[in-house]
Amino acid sequence: MAKLKDLKHSQEVIESYLQDDLDQELSPAELARHLRHVHKNDVDLFIDYVKQLSSESLGDVAIELPDHILKDVLEEISPEQLKGAIEELESDDATDLFQNIEDIDEEKAQELFESLDKEDQEDIRRLRRYDDEEAGAYMQTEVFVAKVDEKISEAIARLKHMKEEGEIENIYRLFVVDDYETLRFSIPLEDLITSDFSLTFKGFVEKAPEDEYQPIFARDDDTIDSVIETVENYDLSVVPVIDYQGRLVGRITADDIHDIIQENATEQIYNLAGVNDEAEEEHSLVQAGKGRAIWLLLNLMTAIVASLVIGVFEETIQAYVALAVLMPIVASMGGNAGTQTLTVTVRQLALGEIDFEHSKETIIKEGTIALVNGFVFAIIMGVIAFFWFDEVLLGVVIGLSMVINLLCAGLFGALIPLTLKRLDVDPAIGSTVLLTTVTDVVGFFSFLGLAQWILLG
Numbered sequence: 001m002a003k004l005k006d007l008k009h010s011q012e013v014i015e016s017y018l019q020d021d022l023d024q025e026l027s028p029a030e031l032a033r034h035l036r037h038v039h040k041n042d043v044d045l046f047i048d049y050v051k052q053l054s055s056e057s058l059g060d061v062a063i064e065l066p067d068h069i070l071k072d073v074l075e076e077i078s079p080e081q082l083k084g085a086i087e088e089l090e091s092d093d094a095t096d097l098f099q100n101i102e103d104i105d106e107e108k109a110q111e112l113f114e115s116l117d118k119e120d121q122e123d124i125r126r127l128r129r130y131d132d133e134e135a136g137a138y139m140q141t142e143v144f145v146a147k148v149d150e151k152i153s154e155a156i157a158r159l160k161h162m163k164e165e166g167e168i169e170n171i172y173r174l175f176v177v178d179d180y181e182t183l184r185f186s187i188p189l190e191d192l193i194t195s196d197f198s199l200t201f202k203g204f205v206e207k208a209p210e211d212e213y214q215p216i217f218a219r220d221d222d223t224i225d226s227v228i229e230t231v232e233n234y235d236l237s238v239v240p241v242i243d244y245q246g247r248l249v250g251r252i253t254a255d256d257i258h259d260i261i262q263e264n265a266t267e268q269i270y271n272l273a274g275v276n277d278e279a280e281e282e283h284s285l286v287q288a289g290k291g292r293a294i295w296l297l298l299n300l301m302t303a304i305v306a307s308l309v310i311g312v313f314e315e316t317i318q319a320y321v322a323l324a325v326l327m328p329i330v331a332s333m334g335g336n337a338g339t340q341t342l343t344v345t346v347r348q349l350a351l352g353e354i355d356f357e358h359s360k361e362t363i364i365k366e367g368t369i370a371l372v373n374g375f376v377f378a379i380i381m382g383v384i385a386f387f388w389f390d391e392v393l394l395g396v397v398i399g400l401s402m403v404i405n406l407l408c409a410g411l412f413g414a415l416i417p418l419t420l421k422r423l424d425v426d427p428a429i430g431s432t433v434l435l436t437t438v439t440d441v442v443g444f445f446s447f448l449g450l451a452q453w454i455l456l457g
Contacts, residue, residue, distance in 0.1 A: 010035075010037040011038065011045070014035065018052050031061055032065055035050070035061060035065070039069050043072060047072065050077060058082075059086060059088045059089040063089075063097050067100065067103065074108060079115065082112060083115050083116065086112070087116065087120060090140045091124070091250075092138060092140040094120065094123065098124055099128070123141050133223050134223065135218045135224055136249070137224070138224055138227075138252050138260065139241045139251060142168050142251075143250060147177060147178070148184060150200060152192065152204060155201075170255070172253075173186050173187060175215070175240050181248055183217060185214070186214075187204075187213050215240055216236065218230060218252065220249055220250070225352060231257050299433055299436070302433055310327075310444050313448035313451075316456060319456055320394075322388075323448065323451050326447070327447055327448070329398070330398065330447045331444060334409040334442065335439045337409040337410060338408075338409030338410070338413040338436075338438070339413070339432070339435070341366045341370065345362065345417045345427075346417045349421050349427055355421070362414055367407065367411045369410060374403035374404075377402055378400065381402055382396065382402075396454065397454050401447035405443040408438060408442045409439050409442075412438045417431050
């Protein structure tokens with residue numbers, strides 16, 4: 001009943017949007033969410049709604065759709081409607097959508113590309129030359145630009161025309177270039193519209209304080225992580241992008257940076273849990289199940305290793321049954337302590353706050369925290385074990401094991417992601433499995449080894 005109610009609500013929202021009688025504007029992400037809900041319950045109705053979308057809305061929504069739904073869209077809508085959708089998008093979004101289409105159907109993507117006008121083709125070609133980690137892959141080529149000797153009044157008139165024609169959106173700054181297209185100045189729009197329109201930009205800048213309008217920029221071959229750091233450090237709404245000669249080639253806006261941060265955070269969360277983010281977004285039981293099964297298989301192998309350690313001390317456990325009761329506590333505490341350190345370290349690596357070369361302070365910090373917590377919980381658990389089993393030495397054994405395992409958990413929780421990053425491997429991938437192996441093996445080995453030495457030695 002609840003599902004039918006949700007479906008009805010989504011239908012009402014979409015139909016109101018199509019009839020243009022919504023009380024408030026519906027964002028592409030919200031519209032896509034409602035369309036996904038309809039697709040899950042009624043594919044034919046979903047296609048009917050998609051066909052009624054304007055070219056602009058279709059382009060914005062298509063970017064938000066996962067591949068398995070976009071595939072249905074490609075099969076049902078006309079090439080002309082798809083072409084119109086791409087042409088309405090800004091260059092960066094148009095390139096992303098084209099690449100998504102190419103991943104699904106290369107032949108249809110090629111036909112679509114050939115139908116686009118030369119300017120759109122050139123934009124897509126240019127942006128696709130960059131690697132996924134380069135700033136150029138995320139920039140849009142639509143930029144509000146003026147020449148140094150141009151009058152401010154002329155630039156304002158040109159901006160008005162561009163906005164009326166829908167040629168450019170989200171204008172925060174005007175970028176001023178010289179005759180060689182070299183970026184010279186970056187002027188906030190609010191300063192521009194309150195200035196003396198009769199001045200040239202050269203004259204306007206000369207009247208301002210020194211370095212007032214010096215641009216903070218990114219190179220097109222910079223990593224996108226460094227661009228994110230620049231945006232955060234300087235609280236920027238837009239970053240101009242230049243090539244190796246200093247020529248202005250595009251811009252990256254704050255909303256794009258926000259999307260990248262969100263995607264990276266989602267990917268890291270999934271990876272830490274051993275889940276493939278792309279498979280999960282496909283909503284396919286087979287793909288999602290396969291992605292999870294691979295990590296579960298790896299986890300099974302590591303669990304077998306831990307069990308082999310326990311098997312070495314089989315006679316010790318048989319001689320002292322209380323060990324079997326307390327053994328999971330040591331491994332669990334180590335696992336949780338290690339996960340805390342791992343999460344903090346992976347996050348700091350993602351933010352660029354630490355790296356392998358300058359990791360000594362982080363390792364010492366995490367090791368110290370783990371050691372202090374180890375002693376605290378060693379005392380607590382030692383006392384509990386003593387009163388539980390009325391055995392002083394048993395409390396000593398679990399206390400010492402707790403200290404050893406928590407210290408290892410802290411150290412390896414920091415070292416594993418740092419090492420993976422050093423090896424150019426995403427530290428979120430595999431860190432949890434490796435850490436669990438360490439804490440389980442060290443926990444079981446230290447606890448049972450100490451028990452054999454102290455209690456039965």
